[in-house]
Amino acid sequence: xxERADVVYVFDGSxxxxxxxxxxxxxxxxxxxxxVPELDEQLTFYERRxxxxxxxxxxxxxxGIIKAARTEAAETGRLFYLTCxxxxxxxxxxxxxxxxxxxxxTHLMITDDTIKKVxxxxxxxxxxxxxxxxxxxxxxxxxxxxxxxxxxxxxxPLLREYFCNRYRNEAFLIYDKAHKAALIYSSGESDxxxxxxxxEPETEDDEERFRELxxxxxxxxxxxxxxxxxxxxxxxxxxxxxxxxxxRCTQESGVRNQxxxxxxxxxxxxxxxxxxxxxxxxxxDLSCVQYADG
Amino acid sequence: xxxxxxLQLLTNSAKYDVACTSSGVDRKGTGAGIGNAEGCGIxxxxxxxxxxxxLLKVLMSNACVYDCKYCVNRxxxxxxxxxxxxxxxxxxxxxxxxxNYIEGLFLSSxxxxxxxxxxxxxxxxxxxxxxxxxFQGYIHAKAIPGADSALLTRLGYLADRMSVNIELPSRQSLxxxxxxxxxxxxxxxxxxxxxxIAENRQDMVVYNHAQKFAPAGQSTQMIVGATPETDYTxxxxxxxxxxxxxxxxxxxxxxxxxxxxxxxxSVDTKPPLLREHRLYQADWLLRFYGFDASELLDQxxxxxxxxxxxxxxxxxxxxxxxxxEVNRAPKELLLRVPxxxxxxxxxxxxxxxxxxxDFTALKKIGVVLKRAQYFITCDGRMAxxxxxxxxxxxxSLISENxxxxxxxxxxxxxxxxxxxxxxxxVVKCLSGQM
Numbered sequence: 001x002x003e004r005a006d007v008v009y010v011f012d013g014s015x016x017x018x019x020x021x022x023x024x025x026x027x028x029x030x031x032x033x034x035x036v037p038e039l040d041e042q043l044t045f046y047e048r049r050x051x052x053x054x055x056x057x058x059x060x061x062x063x064g065i066i067k068a069a070r071t072e073a074a075e076t077g078r079l080f081y082l083t084c085x086x087x088x089x090x091x092x093x094x095x096x097x098x099x100x101x102x103x104x105x106t107h108l109m110i111t112d113d114t115i116k117k118v119x120x121x122x123x124x125x126x127x128x129x130x131x132x133x134x135x136x137x138x139x140x141x142x143x144x145x146x147x148x149x150x151x152x153x154x155x156x157p158l159l160r161e162y163f164c165n166r167y168r169n170e171a172f173l174i175y176d177k178a179h180k181a182a183l184i185y186s187s188g189e190s191d192x193x194x195x196x197x198x199x200e201p202e203t204e205d206d207e208e209r210f211r212e213l214x215x216x217x218x219x220x221x222x223x224x225x226x227x228x229x230x231x232x233x234x235x236x237x238x239x240x241x242x243x244x245x246x247x248r249c250t251q252e253s254g255v256r257n258q259x260x261x262x263x264x265x266x267x268x269x270x271x272x273x274x275x276x277x278x279x280x281x282x283x284x285d286l287s288c289v290q291y292a293d294g
Numbered sequence: 295x296x297x298x299x300x301l302q303l304l305t306n307s308a309k310y311d312v313a314c315t316s317s318g319v320d321r322k323g324t325g326a327g328i329g330n331a332e333g334c335g336i337x338x339x340x341x342x343x344x345x346x347x348x349l350l351k352v353l354m355s356n357a358c359v360y361d362c363k364y365c366v367n368r369x370x371x372x373x374x375x376x377x378x379x380x381x382x383x384x385x386x387x388x389x390x391x392x393x394n395y396i397e398g399l400f401l402s403s404x405x406x407x408x409x410x411x412x413x414x415x416x417x418x419x420x421x422x423x424x425x426x427x428x429f430q431g432y433i434h435a436k437a438i439p440g441a442d443s444a445l446l447t448r449l450g451y452l453a454d455r456m457s458v459n460i461e462l463p464s465r466q467s468l469x470x471x472x473x474x475x476x477x478x479x480x481x482x483x484x485x486x487x488x489x490x491i492a493e494n495r496q497d498m499v500v501y502n503h504a505q506k507f508a509p510a511g512q513s514t515q516m517i518v519g520a521t522p523e524t525d526y527t528x529x530x531x532x533x534x535x536x537x538x539x540x541x542x543x544x545x546x547x548x549x550x551x552x553x554x555x556x557x558x559x560s561v562d563t564k565p566p567l568l569r570e571h572r573l574y575q576a577d578w579l580l581r582f583y584g585f586d587a588s589e590l591l592d593q594x595x596x597x598x599x600x601x602x603x604x605x606x607x608x609x610x611x612x613x614x615x616x617x618x619e620v621n622r623a624p625k626e627l628l629l630r631v632p633x634x635x636x637x638x639x640x641x642x643x644x645x646x647x648x649x650x651x652d653f654t655a656l657k658k659i660g661v662v663l664k665r666a667q668y669f670i671t672c673d674g675r676m677a678x679x680x681x682x683x684x685x686x687x688x689x690s691l692i693s694e695n696x697x698x699x700x701x702x703x704x705x706x707x708x709x710x711x712x713x714x715x716x717x718x719x720v721v722k723c724l725s726g727q728m
Contacts, residue, residue, distance in 0.1 A: 105648060108645060108647050108648040110644055110659055111649070111659060116658050130336070133332070133336050134336045134337050134338040134348075135339070136394050137394055138393045140393060147394075162330075162332075165322055165323050166323060166329060167328060167392070169326065170328070170392070210389050210390070210393060212298070213297065213298065213301060213386070214390060216298060216302055217301055217305055217350065217352075218339060218341060219342075220301075220302050220305040220309070221305050221308075221341050221347060221351060222341035222342040223309055223310070223343050223345075224343075225550050225564070226343035226344075226345075226548075226565060227342055228342075228343050229342065229344075230344070231340075231343075231344025232340045232341065232342060232344045235344065236340040244339065245395070
């Protein structure tokens, strides 16, 4: 491709801005050292050049990618923009260059480093979105449902269609604490908006009751003789636990290794967990019982 | 008894059923009501035993009139008995579903009074969900053996997936441990479901608005380790079920002692988890890798090798076809290389259209070279510096957990040969001929 120029492109952080960086690189026939969003104030030895965002230029680049390497390539690019990949800017630019140079052949270049990086980042994104389709927990308060997530990638656009269809007759909000944005839906209309901060409203009795029922089910359904905390952790990483109803009960009392604890009717199993963890689990267990009864 | 107690009791009674998948049906929600279904299935949580929780898995009732010796709910067992009312269960399901705790309901039941009555109660739950709540999430329902075929058909129109559990993989074991069931009483509903599903698929083609009958197909479960059947019997039975009955899945459940009946393994027996794992691996080979049951095991080798997985086992027994040339080998053979899976096969086929593949490229594709290197060549060459010594081959083909186990059991170091070893020796050693 073009020769490397000792310059760093700075864009406004938007997808269109990123596309304009591609345009810039073609206009000047150069490949920059890096492409960074405005907010990233990392020190660099190279000259920083601001690339302003222009809708028409961005549109030309995107259409160019579609024309050369089909819609899938552009779609992959769009998804890649949502990932938490390191060096996202420059990788996107290199990816776009490959699409524009090699056209449909891009899809066959599985062993190329840039393509591999894009593929892996996108699959990290889609995997996280898929997992969150299951791990999102709503609190129902009156007619509205709310939920908090803290994903690594910006998954809200990928969850939008799914949840809007699933709860089409409800009103809900999913707050992404990591990216300070929220997906809101009510009466057939949805939107993703920036939200600075969000606190869950006080829970009602009915809500608390179903949470307890769910915890009870969760703890009962595990088979003691098959306990396998590592297997659980690899399928459901700990970073999700904080916002999951069934994992929070024990987390709040500071237990690291949750053993097999029945939500009600005492404790069984948990042979391998440490003694302290067990004691704390029992404390938590009791608090569940009190909740359930009162 | 309040809902908390019921939920605990009836979950405890249902938890030994392993199937908790919500896959097989892709459905957009429409109109009034709630819910949709995703073709690949969605796991909503993982319990402390590492199993996926996708559905609210409970029994309608645990007051069973049967006395199957391997089952917690057998009538002779002294446990508390209870039942959900259809309304209670439907409400619970919808409330869990709204909070996104679950993907739907897995409904099974002990046989209360008689099979028909039990089936009617289950139908009532599904009716409330489907018609009153307009619930469009996933429902897995157990067909109760012995129930009237009209009732089973009705159940099938309300559910997404149906299943009949075989439980014990041979007639003799059934007679011995489940006196109230027979092979015929299990296969009859299974056959009925297969027939209905096939009919329905045809109706769907002919009529635009044909109602769907069990769109996610049917599955079954077998208990492993409660009775003396070998892996050979089990895997052949599975293969037959996939072929003859068109099952979507066969699940294997390592037997967990729940009764100290002399006809069963003693109560302190550990569940045969490794055996269960090997059966699942073989099951995948049957369904996705084009293997035939007869290739995996035979009369002389009735059980899977505990140290290496069935695919490796097959490969080291067929060294005559290896090494394969990655740049030319057909898809069916690539699939048989240990360390190359479905995804990697597809990627290799795509990538080799534009350039010749070497070992670095394979690594980027995601091939597990540690295993694959013994079975492939790239452009005529084996992996550089590849030394075939029994130690290295064993280490790469046996997973780390198994290696520890092997060391413990044999209490010896793994060098099994003198210094002069050939590739043939390694193969012989691994395939158990030496």
